[in-house]
Amino acid sequence: GIQVQKRLFVYLLSVLLLYIPDVFAQISEGGIPPSFNYGQNLMLRRAIEKTEVPVDFYIEDLREVDNWRAREGVPMPVATLIPVDYTVENAGSWTTLPGGERIWRLQLKAADAVAIMLYYKDFYIPEGGKLFIYSADKSQLLGAYTNKTHPSGGLFATEFIGGDELTLEYAVSEISEEKPRIHISEIGYGYNTSALKTYCGVSTLRSSGSCMVDINCEEGDAWQNEKKGVCHTVQRIGGKSYICTASLMNNTAEDFKPLILTARHCAYDGSNVADSSDMEQWAFYFHREREACGHSLHTVEKTITGCKLLVNTGTEGGSDGMLLLLNKMIPEEYDVFYNGWDRRNSPASSGVCIHHPAGDYKKISTYGTPARETTFQSTEFSGLKNAHWNVTFQKTVNGHGVTQEGSSGSPLYNENKLVVGTLTGGNSTCIYTNGLNLYGKMSFHWDKYNAESAHMDEWLDPVGSGVETLAGRYRGVIKPAPTHVKAVNQGRTVSLTWGAPQSAEAPVFYNVYCNNQKIGAVGILSFIDEEPEAGSLVYSVSAVYADGEESPFVSTTLSFVKFKAPSDLRAVRTASSNNVELNWNTPVYEQTIYWGTMDLRYSVGFESKSPFYYGQKWSSEEIAPLNEKTIKAVRFIPIEKNVYEIYISQGDRTYRQPLESSSLTYSNSDIFSGINTVMLDEPFTIDGSRSLIVSIYISHAGSDYPAVCDDGPVVDGKGNLYSFNGEDWDTFYDEEDPGESNYNAVIAAVISSEHGTLSGNDDKRILKGASGMVFDAGLVKPRAVKASVYGTSGYVPGSMPAAFPELTKYRIYLNGRSENPRDVDGSETTYTDVNPYNSFYEITAFYGDFESEKSNRAEITIVDTEHVDGSVDIYPTSFSGSVYLKGYDVVTRVDVISVSGKACLVVNRPGEID
Structure with a gap:
C-alpha cells in the first residue's frame, strides 16, 4: 500500500530544554515524542539499551563495486541493505514516563553509516498510536506516523536519518488496545557520502556539482508549476537502494491518477531488476528544494511510498522509459502538479530539465538550442535507433546546469513546458559542460513497440482521444489565463498586448516571460521588451491572483530581427567652408546556409582514394532571395593527409580556390575537432535565377574517408551531392540500403548582404584539366567517427536562404535632437550639411517603418586646406594600435597587404584605421 511519511527536524535549545521543529520540517500529524517532554531525565537515559546492527563488510569495497558498475549504466547507489529481524516483541524496551505515558523505544546503531533508512516487512500503527524516529542528537525527527500513514499494513519504508544512530519511539494509543506491528526486516546502511550529505541535518551542504542551479533561482x-511535478526517488533493487528523478504525469481523463514517469534503467542494478515487492518500498519525495536561490533552508518535503510497474519500454533496443502507478491517490494538500506531455517526434527548440542530481535539492538546467535526434549507446546496452534526444545545456545567470548521477529519469521539457523525454545518461559535467545529455523520447515511449506492456498511450491517453499534446495542471480549479497575446516588432523593441482573463476574479498583476525566462511583472495589459535578442522569441503572459496562484501561460512566437545601424559615421568640414561632409558605411548582414544539421558524425570516401567533389545544392527558387548578394566564406571540416579546394558553380559561372594546408586546422581520421571557416579571396556574387552548388573538391585523397557528413536525416538531392568532374552530380543516398546513407555533407556557405556584380564566368583560377577527370569508383561504406564538438542545430532540414532586411532610408540627427532630422535615400552613403557650428551627428537606418539604433556619434572634424589639395600620408600612432591617415577625406579605399602578398584588410572611405 501507499504510505505518507512524516518528516520533522527539531533542534535542542539546551537553555530552555525544549525541542522546537525547524521551519523546514515536514509535518503531518505533527507533535514531538513524549520522552522529549522530560529533558535529560536520568531514568529515561538508562532505560534504553543500544542495539548494534551487524556490519560485516568494508565500505570501500562497496564503493569500488559501485565505481565499476557505474560504467554499466546502473542508477546511483546510496545504501546497502542489512537483513535484520527487529519487532516490538523481540527488541527495544518498554517504559512508563513520569506522566504515565507508555512508550516503546528501540535504539539502533550501524557503525560508521552516513545515514540510515529502515525497511519493514510489516508496518501498522493502531488508531491513536504514534511512532517517531529521531537521530542520536535529536536534531532530526520523522513522524508522527499514525494509522493514516499505512492503514493496510505490510511492506513499508521510512526516510533516511543522518548519522549512524537512530531511535524509534512508539507512544501507546489511549483509544485502542490493538498492538502495533513494527517489523524491521532490513537496515538501509547509507554509505554514499556525497549523495547523502543533505540528509545529515546540515542544510548548507550540497551533493551535486558546483555548477548546478537551484530551481528557485x-x-x-517560469517553471514554478512544473517543478511541483518532479520528485526525487529512492528505489530498492534487491539488496541495495538507489536514487533517480521522476515526474508526475497528467492523462487525458484528467482523473489525477498518480502516474510516475522515469527511466527504465532506474529499476536495474546491473544484474537484477526490481520486482513488485521491491517497488512496494520505493519512496518518492516531492517539494525537495531550497527555499530560495542559494538559500540554506529548504522547503517542506512530501513523501509517498509504494508503486506498481505499468510500462517498460526497455533499455536494450528501447527508449529506456518506465511508467509507474503509485499505490494511492496523492492527497490534494500535497499541492503537486501533473505535468503535460508532447508525444510528437519534433525537436524542442529550447527548454529545461528539472532534476535531483546526486539526490540534491531540486535543480534546473537550461538549453536554448534545438534538441538533436540520436541513438543511445553505452558499453552495456544500445537503445533503439534515433529513440533519444540529445541536448546541450547553456550557461545562465547562476551557473551552468548539466546532469549527473541521480538525474536519471528526470523530465526534459520543451519550449511549451511539456515533457518530451526522460534522461537515460550522458557525459556532461561541470567541467565538460558541452557534453551529452540523452533523453528517451516520449514519441517512442508512446507506442513504438510490439509488446502492450511497452505502450504508454493506453495510460496517458486512456480515453483514446488521439491528441498529440496535453497541458499540465493542478488538481484544483485552474486559474483563468489572459487572452489574445500579441507581439509586435517595433524595430528596436517588442510591444506586447493581451486581454484580461474572462473571469469575475481579477488578477493582481501579470508575469511576462520571453523564452521561458521572466522579464517583467505589470499591472496593465501591455508590456515593452526593451532589449529583445535576435531570433525566434516565445513570449508568454500569466495572470497572478490575490492568493498567489498563477494561471497557465498564454504564448505567442515572434521572429525578431535586430535592425543594424550604419557604421563609421564621419563628419568633416574644411576650415574655409560651412559645408559638413557626412560619410558612413551601409549596415552589413550575414547568414549561413546549409542542408542537414551540421552535427558531425560520419566520414566518407571512394575506393582507391579517388579524388572527388562533395557539396550541397540550392534551386533557383530557394536561392532567389539572395540575388546579387555575395558568398564571402565556406565552412567545412578538413581531414589530415588530404588536399582541398573550394568549388562554387552556377552553370558556366564557377569559382575555384585551392587551399593551402597552412591555412587549415585539420581533424584526424578518428576524431573531428571542429569546423573551419575559410574566407574567399574574392566574394562570389549569387545569381538568383540559377541553382547554386557549393562544394569542396578533394584533389588529393590521402586518407580513406576525407569527407565529413552529419548524422541525418538526409535531404536527398540537396545536402548529399558528389561528383568526379564538377559537372555531373550524383547523391550518396542508396535506396537499397537507406540506413547506411542517411546523411548530408557537412558544408555551409556564409552569405553577406553586400551587393556584388554578376558576370558571365567568375572563374579565373580553374586548374587546367581539373574538370575533365572521370573515375568509376565505388563509395566506401561510411565510417562513424567520434566528434569532440557536437553541433546542436537540431533535427531540421537545414538553414534556408532568407531575404536580408531591406534598407529604405537613413535619418540624420544633429546634436542628439529629434527635431527636424534629415532623411536620405537608402542608396546613398554621403550627405552634405550646411553647418558653421561645432556640432555632432548621429544616423539611423530605416527598414520600412522600423528604425535602427543610432550609429556612433561623430564630432565635426575641421581640416585645413592643405588636405583638400589631395596630399595624403599614413603613419602609425604610438600605443594606440591604430594608424593615422592624413587627408583621409580624399581617400576612397585602403588595402592592407601582408608581406606574403595576402590581402588582410579592406577599408572603404577610411578614417582612423585600427
Whole structure:
C-alpha cells in the first residue's frame, strides 16, 4: 500500500530544554515524542539499551563495486541493505514516563553509516498510536506516523536519518488496545557520502556539482508549476537502494491518477531488476528544494511510498522509459502538479530539465538550442535507433546546469513546458559542460513497440482521444489565463498586448516571460521588451491572483530581427567652408546556409582514394532571395593527409580556390575537432535565377574517408551531392540500403548582404584539366567517427536562404535632437550639411517603418586646406594600435597587404584605421 511519511527536524535549545521543529520540517500529524517532554531525565537515559546492527563488510569495497558498475549504466547507489529481524516483541524496551505515558523505544546503531533508512516487512500503527524516529542528537525527527500513514499494513519504508544512530519511539494509543506491528526486516546502511550529505541535518551542504542551479533561482521563475511535478526517488533493487528523478504525469481523463514517469534503467542494478515487492518500498519525495536561490533552508518535503510497474519500454533496443502507478491517490494538500506531455517526434527548440542530481535539492538546467535526434549507446546496452534526444545545456545567470548521477529519469521539457523525454545518461559535467545529455523520447515511449506492456498511450491517453499534446495542471480549479497575446516588432523593441482573463476574479498583476525566462511583472495589459535578442522569441503572459496562484501561460512566437545601424559615421568640414561632409558605411548582414544539421558524425570516401567533389545544392527558387548578394566564406571540416579546394558553380559561372594546408586546422581520421571557416579571396556574387552548388573538391585523397557528413536525416538531392568532374552530380543516398546513407555533407556557405556584380564566368583560377577527370569508383561504406564538438542545430532540414532586411532610408540627427532630422535615400552613403557650428551627428537606418539604433556619434572634424589639395600620408600612432591617415577625406579605399602578398584588410572611405 501507499504510505505518507512524516518528516520533522527539531533542534535542542539546551537553555530552555525544549525541542522546537525547524521551519523546514515536514509535518503531518505533527507533535514531538513524549520522552522529549522530560529533558535529560536520568531514568529515561538508562532505560534504553543500544542495539548494534551487524556490519560485516568494508565500505570501500562497496564503493569500488559501485565505481565499476557505474560504467554499466546502473542508477546511483546510496545504501546497502542489512537483513535484520527487529519487532516490538523481540527488541527495544518498554517504559512508563513520569506522566504515565507508555512508550516503546528501540535504539539502533550501524557503525560508521552516513545515514540510515529502515525497511519493514510489516508496518501498522493502531488508531491513536504514534511512532517517531529521531537521530542520536535529536536534531532530526520523522513522524508522527499514525494509522493514516499505512492503514493496510505490510511492506513499508521510512526516510533516511543522518548519522549512524537512530531511535524509534512508539507512544501507546489511549483509544485502542490493538498492538502495533513494527517489523524491521532490513537496515538501509547509507554509505554514499556525497549523495547523502543533505540528509545529515546540515542544510548548507550540497551533493551535486558546483555548477548546478537551484530551481528557485531566476532560471526557474517560469517553471514554478512544473517543478511541483518532479520528485526525487529512492528505489530498492534487491539488496541495495538507489536514487533517480521522476515526474508526475497528467492523462487525458484528467482523473489525477498518480502516474510516475522515469527511466527504465532506474529499476536495474546491473544484474537484477526490481520486482513488485521491491517497488512496494520505493519512496518518492516531492517539494525537495531550497527555499530560495542559494538559500540554506529548504522547503517542506512530501513523501509517498509504494508503486506498481505499468510500462517498460526497455533499455536494450528501447527508449529506456518506465511508467509507474503509485499505490494511492496523492492527497490534494500535497499541492503537486501533473505535468503535460508532447508525444510528437519534433525537436524542442529550447527548454529545461528539472532534476535531483546526486539526490540534491531540486535543480534546473537550461538549453536554448534545438534538441538533436540520436541513438543511445553505452558499453552495456544500445537503445533503439534515433529513440533519444540529445541536448546541450547553456550557461545562465547562476551557473551552468548539466546532469549527473541521480538525474536519471528526470523530465526534459520543451519550449511549451511539456515533457518530451526522460534522461537515460550522458557525459556532461561541470567541467565538460558541452557534453551529452540523452533523453528517451516520449514519441517512442508512446507506442513504438510490439509488446502492450511497452505502450504508454493506453495510460496517458486512456480515453483514446488521439491528441498529440496535453497541458499540465493542478488538481484544483485552474486559474483563468489572459487572452489574445500579441507581439509586435517595433524595430528596436517588442510591444506586447493581451486581454484580461474572462473571469469575475481579477488578477493582481501579470508575469511576462520571453523564452521561458521572466522579464517583467505589470499591472496593465501591455508590456515593452526593451532589449529583445535576435531570433525566434516565445513570449508568454500569466495572470497572478490575490492568493498567489498563477494561471497557465498564454504564448505567442515572434521572429525578431535586430535592425543594424550604419557604421563609421564621419563628419568633416574644411576650415574655409560651412559645408559638413557626412560619410558612413551601409549596415552589413550575414547568414549561413546549409542542408542537414551540421552535427558531425560520419566520414566518407571512394575506393582507391579517388579524388572527388562533395557539396550541397540550392534551386533557383530557394536561392532567389539572395540575388546579387555575395558568398564571402565556406565552412567545412578538413581531414589530415588530404588536399582541398573550394568549388562554387552556377552553370558556366564557377569559382575555384585551392587551399593551402597552412591555412587549415585539420581533424584526424578518428576524431573531428571542429569546423573551419575559410574566407574567399574574392566574394562570389549569387545569381538568383540559377541553382547554386557549393562544394569542396578533394584533389588529393590521402586518407580513406576525407569527407565529413552529419548524422541525418538526409535531404536527398540537396545536402548529399558528389561528383568526379564538377559537372555531373550524383547523391550518396542508396535506396537499397537507406540506413547506411542517411546523411548530408557537412558544408555551409556564409552569405553577406553586400551587393556584388554578376558576370558571365567568375572563374579565373580553374586548374587546367581539373574538370575533365572521370573515375568509376565505388563509395566506401561510411565510417562513424567520434566528434569532440557536437553541433546542436537540431533535427531540421537545414538553414534556408532568407531575404536580408531591406534598407529604405537613413535619418540624420544633429546634436542628439529629434527635431527636424534629415532623411536620405537608402542608396546613398554621403550627405552634405550646411553647418558653421561645432556640432555632432548621429544616423539611423530605416527598414520600412522600423528604425535602427543610432550609429556612433561623430564630432565635426575641421581640416585645413592643405588636405583638400589631395596630399595624403599614413603613419602609425604610438600605443594606440591604430594608424593615422592624413587627408583621409580624399581617400576612397585602403588595402592592407601582408608581406606574403595576402590581402588582410579592406577599408572603404577610411578614417582612423585600427
